[in-house]
Amino acid sequence: MSQDVRERPTESDTHQSLDGLDGGPAVAASDVTERIWRFFTSMRTGLWLILALGVLSLIGTLLEQTPAGLSADPAAYASWLASIHSKYGGWTPVFDKLGFFAVFTSIWFKAIMVLLTTSVLACSVNRAPRLWKLAFHPHTKMGETFFTHAPLGASVVVPAEPDETMDYVAEVLKSHRFRTVTDPQDGEVNLYADRFRWGPFGTVVAHLSFVIILVGFFLSATTGFKNTGLVVPVGSTVQIGNGTGMSVKAVSFNDAYYKDGSPSDYASDLILYKNGAQIQRQTIRVNHPMKAGGVWFYQSFFGEAAAVKVTDGAGKTLYDDAAALQFQSKDGKHSIGKFDIKSKGLTVYVVDVASGETDPNLKAGQLQLEIDQAGKSEPVATQVVDQGAPEKIAGLTYTFERTRQYTGLIVAHDPGAPFVWVGSTLLVLGLFMVFFFPHRRMWVRIRKTSGGSEVLCASTIKRDLAFKPQFHQIISDIQLAAVPSDTTDGAGRNDA
Amino acid sequence: MLELSQYSLIGGLILVALALLCYILVLTLGRSVRRAPVMAHAGGSSGGSADSEAGRGAEGDGTSTGVGAAQPRTMAVYGTYLTRLALVFLTACLVLRTIAVGHGPFTNQYEFSVAFAWGTVAAYVYFEYRYHVRTIALLVLPIAAGMLLYALSVGATANPLVPALQNNLLLTIHVAVAIVAYGAFSISFAAAVLYLTQPEEGRPGWPKLELLDEIGYRAVIIGFPLLTLTVVLGAVWAEIAWGSYWSWDPKETASLLTWLIYGAYLHARVARGWVGRRAAWLLVVGFASVLLTFFGNLFFSGLHSYAK
Numbered sequence: 001m002s003q004d005v006r007e008r009p010t011e012s013d014t015h016q017s018l019d020g021l022d023g024g025p026a027v028a029a030s031d032v033t034e035r036i037w038r039f040f041t042s043m044r045t046g047l048w049l050i051l052a053l054g055v056l057s058l059i060g061t062l063l064e065q066t067p068a069g070l071s072a073d074p075a076a077y078a079s080w081l082a083s084i085h086s087k088y089g090g091w092t093p094v095f096d097k098l099g100f101f102a103v104f105t106s107i108w109f110k111a112i113m114v115l116l117t118t119s120v121l122a123c124s125v126n127r128a129p130r131l132w133k134l135a136f137h138p139h140t141k142m143g144e145t146f147f148t149h150a151p152l153g154a155s156v157v158v159p160a161e162p163d164e165t166m167d168y169v170a171e172v173l174k175s176h177r178f179r180t181v182t183d184p185q186d187g188e189v190n191l192y193a194d195r196f197r198w199g200p201f202g203t204v205v206a207h208l209s210f211v212i213i214l215v216g217f218f219l220s221a222t223t224g225f226k227n228t229g230l231v232v233p234v235g236s237t238v239q240i241g242n243g244t245g246m247s248v249k250a251v252s253f254n255d256a257y258y259k260d261g262s263p264s265d266y267a268s269d270l271i272l273y274k275n276g277a278q279i280q281r282q283t284i285r286v287n288h289p290m291k292a293g294g295v296w297f298y299q300s301f302f303g304e305a306a307a308v309k310v311t312d313g314a315g316k317t318l319y320d321d322a323a324a325l326q327f328q329s330k331d332g333k334h335s336i337g338k339f340d341i342k343s344k345g346l347t348v349y350v351v352d353v354a355s356g357e358t359d360p361n362l363k364a365g366q367l368q369l370e371i372d373q374a375g376k377s378e379p380v381a382t383q384v385v386d387q388g389a390p391e392k393i394a395g396l397t398y399t400f401e402r403t404r405q406y407t408g409l410i411v412a413h414d415p416g417a418p419f420v421w422v423g424s425t426l427l428v429l430g431l432f433m434v435f436f437f438p439h440r441r442m443w444v445r446i447r448k449t450s451g452g453s454e455v456l457c458a459s460t461i462k463r464d465l466a467f468k469p470q471f472h473q474i475i476s477d478i479q480l481a482a483v484p485s486d487t488t489d490g491a492g493r494n495d496a
Numbered sequence: 497m498l499e500l501s502q503y504s505l506i507g508g509l510i511l512v513a514l515a516l517l518c519y520i521l522v523l524t525l526g527r528s529v530r531r532a533p534v535m536a537h538a539g540g541s542s543g544g545s546a547d548s549e550a551g552r553g554a555e556g557d558g559t560s561t562g563v564g565a566a567q568p569r570t571m572a573v574y575g576t577y578l579t580r581l582a583l584v585f586l587t588a589c590l591v592l593r594t595i596a597v598g599h600g601p602f603t604n605q606y607e608f609s610v611a612f613a614w615g616t617v618a619a620y621v622y623f624e625y626r627y628h629v630r631t632i633a634l635l636v637l638p639i640a641a642g643m644l645l646y647a648l649s650v651g652a653t654a655n656p657l658v659p660a661l662q663n664n665l666l667l668t669i670h671v672a673v674a675i676v677a678y679g680a681f682s683i684s685f686a687a688a689v690l691y692l693t694q695p696e697e698g699r700p701g702w703p704k705l706e707l708l709d710e711i712g713y714r715a716v717i718i719g720f721p722l723l724t725l726t727v728v729l730g731a732v733w734a735e736i737a738w739g740s741y742w743s744w745d746p747k748e749t750a751s752l753l754t755w756l757i758y759g760a761y762l763h764a765r766v767a768r769g770w771v772g773r774r775a776a777w778l779l780v781v782g783f784a785s786v787l788l789t790f791f792g793n794l795f796f797s798g799l800h801s802y803a804k
Binding site for chain 1: 731
């Protein structure tokens, strides 16, 4: 009995792709369609597209990006540009022209995404049939040169007939969890064995999942809604809008702090109504949003609101709610809120001193009201009012009742998100399939010799060096199985 | 408990420094005694798998030498044990801190840095055990030491958790997975640098180009799925805490950049004209991106700017 094990450097490995997505069949570039097909199925095209996307991401990381919603307001955008001018100087208009301050909505980004998606789809379509063939219709018989030149090879001579040898070689391979396919021919036996034949499909899964995630991003950007600043004063009920028919009431809001002054908890007790009927009540916190009918409610911010009551001369209530003091004056010294009295065409601005600031004209327990009439450039009236003291201003009675807290919510409905989660799950699964379950293949040829059989084994190990020890283990198991032992029933095999 | 954790950190740092010293000595002492005796062993044809593995390791390594090279060999063994002991100390540091603060120790720059160092040393210990290549320690251990020194410089203050971080499960998994991925990437970085600093035909006494290429790849196929998982878990958390799974926050875009570079590397490694040096360059750029992602909090504002 003899054994010969051989290893060759991996360069001489027969071509076996990692994922079946590289190196295409030669297509004659005879016409435009084929040229385009070849462009999109080329690994190098994909590679350059990924790198281009990387460059854009780098720009998007290093340069400040336009805050969401700002680009729709030219004036606000201009003032934002002015504010970053000190940072980028003369480059500001250049970067602006190139779209670098909104890289991820720029034409560059969209164009590369479209090209990359096309490339991913083309590569998957191009390679899937080949992967299918490798997995389900493998070459069970290899040429003689393969056995002498494969990077992993071994030959074992055993004192048994080929048929019998095949049986226990197959058994050894099965014990190593390999699937075996045999092909007996006159005088010799060819045997193919493989493991994890489904592994390479991970690459198709991963690539397609990338497309699914992009679909999710697209749906998120084009459908659903997201209100990042829904302000609900405690005690008030506010409409969600966006066709949900929902409204939300803040029963209470609590903010708690650690000893060092850093925040420990923000919590809003919310009641959710749909078409006027209560459907849910929940205390939401950061990290504990409320979900109802596909709409998510997040705790986002909070502040002070001023409860004001407005009545007309006949004592009829025109307004009785709280105006959130959610805006800051330019100098940061005042916080400002507003409410409308629609029936009179009035907008009332409510001004209070910002926390930590002082204003000699506006003491604690006081509020300044500025009443604007639609269509007029000058305010109808500007007056400081005391808490609890009704004031008659321009024909209406205003009462500053008290300050209350308001809670600021993010309300979002995102139909794209489920696609992103399905895509992400498949992406992670696909990657683990490709990298941790590499398709391991082995070819065996058993030939009759004068004293028994010669077993030739060969395998490819490109990008799977971890297979090497297992290959050697299989060879030595075959060798052991061939040795008759007194104590095992293997002795029966030694008739020849 | 916090103090004990701090002592473990200092112990770990000293051990990393000592291990590095050993490996440097191995390289300098080993230069005079080449590994001729090992070659016969590696070329042996009686193939037990264990033998050939060891042969390959010794051949690729250049630090374990044959007859007459007892000194470097002893040094190399010391290096190995010191590194493992350093890992024990750093693990203790993180475990003690977890017990003390009551959540995964991943909430400020100090804790991140210690965790990064832990990931790097852990990845190194695994790869040394698996591939017997000690030379990469010359690059990996300074990264770990640098992270630990940085941690010491920012101070070990434990701050209470702000509401946004109060998600023990996701905090722990999201960051822990990232740390292992970063550790793996530091290995691929080290392998790539050793690859790129050698001429085409290799340099005697250094790990073979082929082996370095393999190690770089092995590290990435561990790191890349984990980085993907980190980003996905981050998106899950963002949807729960920030109101949407992706906000183009600077740390998000930086991690996307990192993901793209390693994704490019995986494709480069099988693309014509990219195998070898260009692929190795991508590993260097990829690690630069890891560092950008890691230190991003300090330079950019954004949602990830918690305790600094």
